[in-house]
Structures are given as C-alpha cells and as structure tokens.
Amino acid sequence: MADKNGKAFDFKLFRRLITHTNPYRMTFYFVAFAAILLSIFAVLRPFLLQQTIDKTIIPRDNELLVFFVSAMLVVLLLEVISQFLFIYFANWLGQEVIRDIRVQLFEHMLGFKKQYYDKSAVGRLVTRAVSDIETIASIFSQGLFMIISDLLKMSVILGYMLYQSWQLTLLVLLVLPLIVYATRIFQQKMKTAFEEVRTQVSNLNSFVQERITGMKIVQLFTREKIEYDNFRAINEKHKKGWIKTVWYNSIFFPIAEMSSSVTIGLIVWFGGLKAAQGDVITLGVVIAFVELVQMLFRPLRQIADKFNSLQMGMVAANRVFAILDTESKIENDGKLLLENVKGRITFEDVRFSYVASEEVLKGISFNVNAGQTVAIVGATGAGKSTIINLLNRFYEIDSGVISIDNTNIQDIELTSLRRNIAVVLQDVFLFADTILNNITLNNASITEEQVQLAAKEIGIHDFIMTLPNGYQYNVKERGAMLSSGQRQLISFLRAYVTEPSILVLDEATSSIDSYSEQLIQDATDKITEGRTSIVIAHRLATIKNADKIIVMNQGEIVEQGTHNELLEIESGYYRNLYEVQFATVIE
Numbered sequence: 001m002a003d004k005n006g007k008a009f010d011f012k013l014f015r016r017l018i019t020h021t022n023p024y025r026m027t028f029y030f031v032a033f034a035a036i037l038l039s040i041f042a043v044l045r046p047f048l049l050q051q052t053i054d055k056t057i058i059p060r061d062n063e064l065l066v067f068f069v070s071a072m073l074v075v076l077l078l079e080v081i082s083q084f085l086f087i088y089f090a091n092w093l094g095q096e097v098i099r100d101i102r103v104q105l106f107e108h109m110l111g112f113k114k115q116y117y118d119k120s121a122v123g124r125l126v127t128r129a130v131s132d133i134e135t136i137a138s139i140f141s142q143g144l145f146m147i148i149s150d151l152l153k154m155s156v157i158l159g160y161m162l163y164q165s166w167q168l169t170l171l172v173l174l175v176l177p178l179i180v181y182a183t184r185i186f187q188q189k190m191k192t193a194f195e196e197v198r199t200q201v202s203n204l205n206s207f208v209q210e211r212i213t214g215m216k217i218v219q220l221f222t223r224e225k226i227e228y229d230n231f232r233a234i235n236e237k238h239k240k241g242w243i244k245t246v247w248y249n250s251i252f253f254p255i256a257e258m259s260s261s262v263t264i265g266l267i268v269w270f271g272g273l274k275a276a277q278g279d280v281i282t283l284g285v286v287i288a289f290v291e292l293v294q295m296l297f298r299p300l301r302q303i304a305d306k307f308n309s310l311q312m313g314m315v316a317a318n319r320v321f322a323i324l325d326t327e328s329k330i331e332n333d334g335k336l337l338l339e340n341v342k343g344r345i346t347f348e349d350v351r352f353s354y355v356a357s358e359e360v361l362k363g364i365s366f367n368v369n370a371g372q373t374v375a376i377v378g379a380t381g382a383g384k385s386t387i388i389n390l391l392n393r394f395y396e397i398d399s400g401v402i403s404i405d406n407t408n409i410q411d412i413e414l415t416s417l418r419r420n421i422a423v424v425l426q427d428v429f430l431f432a433d434t435i436l437n438n439i440t441l442n443n444a445s446i447t448e449e450q451v452q453l454a455a456k457e458i459g460i461h462d463f464i465m466t467l468p469n470g471y472q473y474n475v476k477e478r479g480a481m482l483s484s485g486q487r488q489l490i491s492f493l494r495a496y497v498t499e500p501s502i503l504v505l506d507e508a509t510s511s512i513d514s515y516s517e518q519l520i521q522d523a524t525d526k527i528t529e530g531r532t533s534i535v536i537a538h539r540l541a542t543i544k545n546a547d548k549i550i551v552m553n554q555g556e557i558v559e560q561g562t563h564n565e566l567l568e569i570e571s572g573y574y575r576n577l578y579e580v581q582f583a584t585v586i587e
Contacts, residue, residue: 013317032148055284116328194312352397559572
C-alpha cells in the first residue's frame with residue numbers, strides 16, 4: 001500500500017522491487033562494484049591535488065610535478081571509464097526490469113474478469129502499463145545506484161577528511177546537520193507531492209483518452225466548450241501538482257548552496273590562518289578541503305534530486321504492484337478439454353448479479369439441443385447478453401449450473417471452452433491492422449487461402465476485394481475506415497474461420513443498412529448451418545425461422561416456443577413485441 005502519511009521510504013515495496021533484479025544478479029553486483037570504484041576515485045583526485053601543491057608546487061619540484069599530474073590524468077581516465085560503465089549498466093538493468101514487469105503486468109491483465117474492466121478507466125490502466133512502468137526504470141538509472149554511489153563517496157570523503165584534519169572536519173560537521181535535516185524534510189514532502197502528481201497524470205490521461213475516443217459524441221451534442229472547460233480544470237490540477245514539487249525544489253536547493261558556501265568560507269578562513277602559522281594544516285590540505293566540501297555537499301544536493309526520481313519510481317511501482325496484486329481472475333481449475341463437441345447447452349436454475357443483492361438472472365433454466373438455432377429476445381436489460389457472458393465464463397454465476405454436452409463449464413479448461421464458442425457482437429471491435437489479421441487475429445494456423453475460401457462460402461469475398469489491397473487493407477483504429485455493416489461482415493468471417501462448435505450472434509443485425517443486412521442474413525444462414533447457434537435480437541423478423549425462441553423479461557424466462565407457437569398466445573409478451581414492431585414497419 002502507498003504510504004499516505006508522508007513516510008519517506010517504503011522498504012517493503014523496495015525489497016519487492018529488488019527481487020525483479022534476481023535474473024540479472026551479476027549485472028547488479030557489477031554496477032554496485034562500479035559505484036565503489038567511483039567513491040575511491042572521487043577521493044584520489046583531491047589527495048593527488050593536495051600532494052601536488054605541498055610536495056611539488058611549493059618546493060618547486062618539477063620532476064615530481066609531472067608524476068602527480070600524470071597520476072591525476074590516469075585517475076581521471078579510470079573515473080570516466082567507471083562512470084560510463086556505471087551509467088550504462090544501471091540503465092540497462094532498469095530497462096530489463098521494467099520489460100519483465102510490463103510483460104508480467106500485461107499477462108496478468110489478460111486474465112482479468114470482464115467485470116474488472118467494466119469498473120476500470122482505460123486511460124488509467126494505460127498509464128499504469130506504459131508511463132508508470134517507464135518511471136520505475138528511473139529507480140535504477142537515476143535513483144538507487146546513484147544514491148548508493150553518492151553515499152559511498154560521502155562516507156569515503158568524510159573518512160579522508162578526518163584523517164587529514166579533525167579541526168577542519170569539525171567545521172564541516174557543524175554545518176552538515178542543517179543540510180541533512182533539510183534533505184530529510186525535502187524527501188518527505190516530495191514523496192507526498194509526487195503521489196499527487198501521479199494521480200493527476202492518471203486523471204489527465206483518462207480524461208483525454210475518453211474524450212478523443214468519444215469525440216463524435218462531444219461534437220454531435222456541441223459539448224466542445226464544456227469539455228474544454230473540464231480539460232482546463234483537470235490540467236490546472238495537474239499543473240498545481242507539479243508546481244508543488246517546484247516549490248519544494250526552490251526552497252531546498254538555495255539552502256543547500258548557501259550551506260556549501262558558508263562551509264567553504266569557514267574552511268578558507270580557519271585553514272588559511274593555521275597554514276599561515278605553520279600549523280600541521282598546509283595550503284594543500286586547505287585546497288583539498290575546499291574541493292572535498294564541494295564533493296561532499298554536491299552529492300547531498302543530488303541525492304535529494306535523485307531521491308525525487310527514486311520516490312517517483314516507488315510511487316509508480318506501488319501503483320503497478322496494486323494491479324499485479326488485484327485478484328480479479330476467472331479460476332481456470334477445469335481439466336477437461338472439449339473434443340467432438342455436439343453443442344448441447346443447458347442452463348439449470350442459473351442466478352447471477354453484477355452487484356450483490358441485485359439479481360440480473362433470477363433462476364433461469366433452458367436447453368439448447370445440438371445443432372439447434374435458438375433465439376433469445378426481450379427488452380433492453382432483460383439479461384440476454386448476460387447469458388452469453390456467462391456461457392463464456394466472462395463472469396462467474398452466483399448459483400446454478402451451466403453445461404455443454406452435459407459437462408459443467410467450470411470443469412472445462414477455460415481456453416478449450418472459449419475456443420469452441422465464437423461470438424459476433426453488435427459493437428464490433430477491429431484493431432488498427434489489415435483485414436486479414438483482424439480475421440485471423442494473427443493465428444498462424446489460419447492461412448489467407450482458408451480465409452478467402454471461407455469468405456466465398458458466406459458471400460463476402462467480393463465485398464472485401466472491392467477495398468484497396470483487398471485482404472491487406474488497413475482498417476485503422478477500431479475499424480474507422482469501414483462502415484458498421486462492413487465491420488459486422490468482418491466479424492462474421494472472423495467467427496466462421498475458427499470453425500466453432502457453438503455460435504453466438506448478439507444483436508448482429510442491428511443498426512446496419514439493408515444491403516449489409518441481406519449479406520449478413522445470408523452469412524448467418526451459412527455459418528449457423530449444422531452447429532448450435534444462439535441468436536440475440538431486437539428485430540424479430542430476423543429470428544422467425546429459429547428452432548426455438550426464448551422470451552425474457554427482467555431476468556426471467558416468460559415464454560418459450562417457436563415463432564408461430566408464441567404468436568398464438570393471447571396477450572403474450574412475444575406477440576405484443578411482434579405486433580409493435582410490425583405496426584412500426586407498416587407506419
């Protein structure tokens with residue numbers, strides 16, 4: 001859980017994150033070793049500078065001067081190489097870790113119940129899977145190892161300072177607590193601020209994603225001004241979140257700079273007096289201390305900045321792990337694999353509710369014999385589409401039994417179950433890809449020749465060939481380059497090529513033109529031939545020839561029978577529906 005009280009660091013979360021480096025342990029150790037080398041090289045330079053001043057410049061020993069200058073060049077070269085290896089492999093490790101976490105997250109999300117996505121904003125999930133995970137990389141590239149390296153440098157520098165002069169070191173330690181305290185407060189404030197920033201980024205992404213997706217509705221109902229004002233308000237909150245981090249930086253860094261300058265002034269004043277008096281403090285020691293103080297305080301300032309990166313990464317990691325810890329998965333405990341499916345479907349006293357205590361299905365029971373075409377009709381909200389979701393186990397029933405060929409679907413392996421059921425939805429989703437890939441969904445076992453043959457069988461090959469590049473035509477995002485009727489035809493072909501044992505058509509002929517409807521009707525007749533089919537429809541004219549019609553109202557089955565049988569029921573629910581639709585057509 002995220003720490004809401006401003007706690008500077010969550011070690012439990014950090015330990016969990018570090019476990020993801022286990023496959024790259026050697027790289028992890030190498031980066032840590034490089035950090036140690038950098039701390040050693042950091043002290044060597046001031047040491048060599050001190051020796052150069054005290055042993056070569058003041059005594060005017062030119063030969064020894066060349067040696068020390070050469071030694072400083074070698075140390076500088078080694079430091080540059082170590083810095084390069086440190087930065088490169090720290091970033092490499094970060095990218096490897098976030099790749100693994102992103103794959104793990106996406107795999108986890110693939111198994112979520114449909115109910116999870118019903119309640120989760122798409123923009124927020126995209127933020128978690130993309131930008132939040134990218135932010136985690138900064139823990140390794142700019143946070144953890146950089147902080148470790150700086151802490152090592154500071155420890156070595158302080159040790160060397162004490163060795164050279166306890167008096168000058170004492171002056172440094174008088175000022176050091178101020179900057180340490182300021183750094184601690186800064187870390188706590190920045191953690192809270194960055195949690196707010198990530199929340200506002202998520203809200204902004206979610207808002208923009210929804211409005212761009214629904215731009216047609218925005219423009220159709222002339223909501224441009226309203227949505228513009230809403231966006232300005234959300235963007236203002238986003239700005240204020242970042243301004244708070246800028247405010248803390250504006251306070252902290254001047255304090256750190258002032259502390260460094262005051263410390264250097266004290267060292268020059270006190271050390272200069274001691275050097276002039278011929279004390280053990282030499283001019284070389286004073287100059288070395290001036291550089292050492294800068295090297296000591298600079299990491300403190302940078303640690304605060306790098307701690308920002310670490311905190312942002314930790315906040316992002318907390319959000320990502322919250323999704324990874326979410327238990328919203330259909331349990332795939334079934335062991336049976338469906339083979340030679342005949343297609344008999346049975347619902348026995350099935351009850352289901354999306355929200356506890358609000359039943360959508362109220363103990364429904366019905367049978368669909370193998371090879372039958374059964375239609376389900378009823379008013380909006382009657383529970384028709386819910387039946388399809390339960391058959392595919394997108395949701396778990398509250399009670400009752402759903403079986404295929406007398407086998408409880410909970411005993412069937414989930415992939416095997418869904419592989420044998422093809423669904424054609426009213427709202428067809430197409431990816432920004434070719435028609436061929438949208439039909440096969442990149443299933444390598446389905447060839448283009450098979451797709452073309454299937455298209456000819458259900459009568460839509462000619463339509464596809466009228467498009468530029470035919471089966472290689474890119475339909476763009478959500479199939480925007482096709483009409484609703486054309487998208488529906490593609491979805492029929494997508495279902496047909498999988499050769500399902502059970503076919504479900506969910507409002508497949510609604511909201512399309514008459515030409516497409518005829519093509520779809522012909523395709524329907526072909527793909528339902530010889531297999532169990534469930535057809536959900538508002539337009540009753542499309543299901544008159546069904547073997548059985550199930551009429552639903554408010555989660556209950558109120559009538560069952562053929563079209564003619566149901567019309568004979570005086571004041572029957574189906575008869576009333578049919579007469580209303582027929583009267584509307586006559587008008």
